[in-house]
Amino acid sequence: MKLKETFERVKRASKSLALITDEKRNEILNAVADAIISNKVRILEANAKDLAKMDKANPLYDRLQLTDNRLEGIAADMRNVATLPTPLGHITKQKTLPNGLRLCRVSVPFGVIGMIYEARPNVTFDVFSLCFKSGNACVLKGGKDADESNREEVALIHEVLAKYDVSTDVVALLPATHEATGEMLNAVGYIDLCIPRGGRRLIDFVRDTARVPVIETGAGVVNTYFDKDGNLEMGKAIVNNAKTRRVSVCNALDCLIIHESRLSDLQCLCEQMAEKHVIIYADEKAYAALDGKYPYLEPATEESFGTEFMDYKLAIKTVGSLDEALAHIDENGSGHSEAIVTDSEEAARKFQAYVDAACVYWNAPTSFTDGAQFGLGAEIGISTQKLGPRGPMALEEICTYKWLIEGEGQIRP
Numbered sequence: 001m002k003l004k005e006t007f008e009r010v011k012r013a014s015k016s017l018a019l020i021t022d023e024k025r026n027e028i029l030n031a032v033a034d035a036i037i038s039n040k041v042r043i044l045e046a047n048a049k050d051l052a053k054m055d056k057a058n059p060l061y062d063r064l065q066l067t068d069n070r071l072e073g074i075a076a077d078m079r080n081v082a083t084l085p086t087p088l089g090h091i092t093k094q095k096t097l098p099n100g101l102r103l104c105r106v107s108v109p110f111g112v113i114g115m116i117y118e119a120r121p122n123v124t125f126d127v128f129s130l131c132f133k134s135g136n137a138c139v140l141k142g143g144k145d146a147d148e149s150n151r152e153e154v155a156l157i158h159e160v161l162a163k164y165d166v167s168t169d170v171v172a173l174l175p176a177t178h179e180a181t182g183e184m185l186n187a188v189g190y191i192d193l194c195i196p197r198g199g200r201r202l203i204d205f206v207r208d209t210a211r212v213p214v215i216e217t218g219a220g221v222v223n224t225y226f227d228k229d230g231n232l233e234m235g236k237a238i239v240n241n242a243k244t245r246r247v248s249v250c251n252a253l254d255c256l257i258i259h260e261s262r263l264s265d266l267q268c269l270c271e272q273m274a275e276k277h278v279i280i281y282a283d284e285k286a287y288a289a290l291d292g293k294y295p296y297l298e299p300a301t302e303e304s305f306g307t308e309f310m311d312y313k314l315a316i317k318t319v320g321s322l323d324e325a326l327a328h329i330d331e332n333g334s335g336h337s338e339a340i341v342t343d344s345e346e347a348a349r350k351f352q353a354y355v356d357a358a359c360v361y362w363n364a365p366t367s368f369t370d371g372a373q374f375g376l377g378a379e380i381g382i383s384t385q386k387l388g389p390r391g392p393m394a395l396e397e398i399c400t401y402k403w404l405i406e407g408e409g410q411i412r413p
Contacts, residue, residue: 013169014137217381220250220336227342
């Protein structure tokens, strides 16, 4: 294992994090946030090198791009994490046994968290802030598309850590190679938890290959159902926001499901998306309703449904009932985020009770599935599995617990 020495250093450094007070953690996080702002030019120059290698027409370009405003937002998120209560040392259970033993279950860090992500340079800072605040060391494996950005960001973090006499090994960036990914996924005894953040292909590969514990995040095939009792103006705003706010993120809308009695409103629901040149793949009934009224219209195929587009593309499915919409989501959703637009509380409650997803919305866009929007600070990912954390994962979700037992010499009979 070529990276064994790196993993060993990070593992050793993770132990030292337990000796850092929450006050000092917060001070360091604020110092990193300040460094982001004062080193904007340096970070943006590195990011420009990454951007120069990618076609601007690539839908991932937006996700790769850092700007002044985005760096301000990243720094603000980090400062926000510093204001949050520590997730460590929380007593979640305690009791005294009949024999006098005192039991206490307390929250503690996982230890070392491995993070695999694609063209997302913001994730480097987000993961560091959450891991550092929660007492975890982190091993980062970014994609080659963002390698220049990631290296500059980690160098900046290391500079701040060194000023505070904290081991720079509490955050390590691996080479942007497939071999490094393989070594991380097999780093048993060094990586306590691995979190992939990216498209379905990456997540499936990590799940199928890893010998270390994995939490699946990210892959989002997202549907919104416009019910027979949906408010048209509200639906129009929700659908447009969910689809076009940022197309390359996992909470972006992939399929609009519409009740057949509202097909006459479909043109209105979609008209704002034409301004962003969204290509619509419509089933037969929806195609007939939009034919000649929407400029970027194509007939849907079987592959149009159940696809995470991450692009200016949207499928439309026509249904005759709420039950039919639920069946479509059952078959094609990924358990990430689903939404219903309706004025009927009965329909909404049935939808929310039935749909098996991490986040289920009523009259709101799926674009809100985000740790910061949920008031959790920056997120490390959005879990789509049921064992362990589910939905946006922030500080509490990257902690585990241990039992503390105190006695006065009792022995077991």
